[in-house]
Amino acid sequence: xxxxxxxxxxxxxxxxxxxxxxxxxxxxxxxxxxxxxxxxxxxxxxxxxxxxxxxxxxxxxxxxxxxxxxxxxxxxxxxxxxxxxxxxxxxxxxxxxxxxxxxxxxxxxxxxxxxxxxxxxxxxxxxxxxxxxxxxxxxxxxxxxxxxxxxxxxxxxxxxxxxxxxxxxxxxxxxxxxxxxxxxxxxxxxxxxxxxxxxxxxxxxxxxxxxxxxxxxxxxxxxxxxxxxxxxxxxxxxxxxxxxxxxxxxxxxxxxxxxxxxxxxxxxxxxxxxxxxxxxxxxxxxxxxxxxxxxxxxxxxxxxxxxxxxxxxxxxxxxxxxxxxxxxxxxxxxxxxxxxxxxxxxxxxxxxxxxxxxxxxxxxxxxxxxxxxxxxxxxxxxxxxxxxxxxx
Amino acid sequence: xxxxxxxxxxxxxxxxxxxxxxxxxxxxxxxxxxxxxxxxxxxxxxxxxxxxxxxxxxxxxxxxxxxxxxxxxxxxxxxxxxxxxxxxxxxxxxxxxxxxxxxxxxxxxxxxxxxxxxxxxxxxxxxxxxxxxxxxxxxxxxxxxxxxxxxxxxxxxxxxxxxxxxxxxxxxxxxxxxxxxxxxxxxxxxxxxxxxxxxxxxxxxxxxxxxxxxxxxxxxxxxxxxxxxxxxxxxxxxxxxxxxx
Numbered sequence: 327x328x329x330x331x332x333x334x335x336x337x338x339x340x341x342x343x344x345x346x347x348x349x350x351x352x353x354x355x356x357x358x359x360x361x362x363x364x365x366x367x368x369x370x371x372x373x374x375x376x377x378x379x380x381x382x383x384x385x386x387x388x389x390x391x392x393x394x395x396x397x398x399x400x401x402x403x404x405x406x407x408x409x410x411x412x413x414x415x416x417x418x419x420x421x422x423x424x425x426x427x428x429x430x431x432x433x434x435x436x437x438x439x440x441x442x443x444x445x446x447x448x449x450x451x452x453x454x455x456x457x458x459x460x461x462x463x464x465x466x467x468x469x470x471x472x473x474x475x476x477x478x479x480x481x482x483x484x485x486x487x488x489x490x491x492x493x494x495x496x497x498x499x500x501x502x503x504x505x506x507x508x509x510x511x512x513x514x515x516x517x518x519x520x521x522x523x524x525x526x527x528x529x530x531x532x533x534x535x536x537x538x539x540x541x542x543x544x545x546x547x548x549x550x551x552x553x554x555x556x557x558x559x560x561x562x563x564x565x566x567x568x569x570x571x572x573x574x575x576x577x578x579x580x581x582x583x584x585x586x587x588x589x590x591x592x593x594x595x596x597x598x599x600x601x602x603x604x605x606x607x608x609x610x611x612x613x614x615x616x617x618x619x620x621x622x623x624x625x626x627x628x629x630x631x632x633x634x635x636x637x638x639x640x641x642x643x644x645x646x647x648x649x650x651x652x653x654x655x656x657x658x659x660x661x662x663x664x665x666x667x668x669x670x671x672x673x674x675x676x677x678x679x680x681x682x683x684x685x686x687x688x689x690x691x692x693x694x695x696x697x698x699x700x701x702x703x704x705x706x707x708x709x710x711x712x713x714x715x716x717x718x
Numbered sequence: 719x720x721x722x723x724x725x726x727x728x729x730x731x732x733x734x735x736x737x738x739x740x741x742x743x744x745x746x747x748x749x750x751x752x753x754x755x756x757x758x759x760x761x762x763x764x765x766x767x768x769x770x771x772x773x774x775x776x777x778x779x780x781x782x783x784x785x786x787x788x789x790x791x792x793x794x795x796x797x798x799x800x801x802x803x804x805x806x807x808x809x810x811x812x813x814x815x816x817x818x819x820x821x822x823x824x825x826x827x828x829x830x831x832x833x834x835x836x837x838x839x840x841x842x843x844x845x846x847x848x849x850x851x852x853x854x855x856x857x858x859x860x861x862x863x864x865x866x867x868x869x870x871x872x873x874x875x876x877x878x879x880x881x882x883x884x885x886x887x888x889x890x891x892x893x894x895x896x897x898x899x900x901x902x903x904x905x906x907x908x909x910x911x912x913x914x915x916x917x918x919x920x921x922x923x924x925x926x927x928x929x930x931x932x933x934x935x936x937x938x939x940x941x942x943x944x945x946x947x948x949x950x951x952x953x954x955x956x957x958x959x960x961x962x963x
């Protein structure tokens with residue numbers, strides 16, 4: 327028999343007291359793990375949704391040219407003489423180290439176009455935007471289309487102001503640079519430059535404007551929850567040395583602020599639960615020491631030193647805390663798996679958790695257990711032998 | 719030289735503004751191998767004297783020397799080591815650890831020794847055999863009768879082979895037959911050369927003692943030396959003591 331045998335037998339045979347100690351810490355650890363995983367995954371889900379809600383990065387040619395205010399930034403390089411971006415630049419962007427953070431890549435080609443209506447002799451000059459409709463609608467979740475989104479190469483979408491100015495109606499046939507198109511969708515007013523544009527399929531636009539493989543700008547929605555946008559900008563700039571890569575900081579900062587507010591809330595709740603659990607453990611160990619005055623008297627009578635008594639008490643708490651940390655982690659993971667889908671914007675989210683959280687949980691439980699029992703253990707060891715012995 | 723020497727030992731307790739003198743200037747020598755009985759009314763100071771002898775209750779005055787060691791001049795750790803090596807305690811309410819088995823309770827003092835497990839087991843089983851409870855070594859304490867529990871307590875007191883056994887009313891919770899068995903165990907311990915100091919209310923057991931000391935209000939009021947050539951053949955010599963102040 328060694329000192330640790332006394333601790334182990336006490337844990338094994340005084341089940342209800344041990345269970346009470348473990349439950350106190352287990353609740354703390356499980357709550358921490360649950361809140362951490364839920365907060366991480368909900369934040370991630372919110373971040374992903376926010377990241378796809380408009381671009382947070384824009385790529386334009388480096389050289390100066392025609393200025394166009396598009397979205398929140400000023401776009402340059404729209405003159406024909408300037409060197410545009412190329413279609414294969416998209417493959418380069420997709421090859422950056424943080425390519426997995428790139429959620430939507432929406433290339434665009436802008437050009438002036440002459441619009442002519444059937445049976446009408448007058449012509450008007452407008453700006454047309456060649457886009458990939460499926461990428462664009464994912465990027466601009468606020469777009470509302472009257473009619474349907476173009477699917478074929480001869481189908482186009484008209485911005486609301488252009489439609490009003492030119493009295494355009496749905497399913498009307500128009501000529502753009504002498505090529506016939508059908509208007510399948512009218513864009514509801516967005517309050518942006520999109521209201522002034524005619525949207526054509528990108529490939530069709532490149533052919534129509536004799537700008538094969540050319541692009542005016544590329545909008546990107548990057549998931550920047552677990553990767554700083556500056557890093558993605560740096561990597562993209564390295565791949566496209568002739569392009570200007572800009573992060574839309576205002577957009578990112580507001581998104582991050584929304585995410586961090588939830589993180590702070592979770593952290594606050596975890597801290598409160600942890601403090602309450604520490605108090606529960608402290609009260610429990612303290613009460614246990616009071617209960618064990620007689621036992622401590624026996625230990626003293628058989629010649630145990632103060633350090634031996636401290637070791638017995640702390641080892642019991644250490645083992646109980648280890649078990650509480652381990653069980654708390656797994657209970658927390660299970661609880662998080664139940665709660666996360668209820669809070670997440672995605673009904674079937676992938677719940678990510680790191681196994682380093684297991685070590686953190688066990689470490690936290692041990693630290694909490696030892697912190698709250700060090701004082702009672704010292705008090706037990708310093709117990710006046712006369713007092714301990716009087717109880718015998 | 720006496721194994722135990724008490725020199726002008728006093729113990730005072732403070733309760734509020736009142737000071738109670740539990741042990742009042744006692745001087746006493748106890749020889750090795752003797753069986754000393756401490757008697758007296760409740761509150762006479764006999765249990766206090768016993769705990770002071772065991773190094774668990776520091777006197778407020780005087781010195782206690784055991785085997786020439788002034789025990790209360792030792793450091794706390796050295797005093798713990800002294801208790802482990804010199805003294806074995808036996809209590810009225812047995813004071814066994816309820817969550818340990820018989821074997822584990824007896825082995826308890828050895829938990830802090832460097833001996834090998836096998837060696838510890840050998841010591842424990844030889845003592846359990848001596849107190850005739852070896853067959854119940856794997857039982858938990860609450861599965862034993864009072865007499866059996868006291869045997870376990872005695873075995874625990876003996877496990878470190880101490881020079882002195884201090885017993886505080888060891889038969890107080892036992893019936894008369896079991897009490898006789900316990901006293902017989904003490905007599906066998908004394909016959910091996912160990913010193914037993916026992917607190918008791920029962921005058922019946924004093925006939926086996928080499929010395930009976932009666933206390934009242936913290937003072938020795940009567941000392942009865944019983945010289946016996948064998949355990950069963952005791953000759954009693956009464957001696958009135960003039961209490962020293």
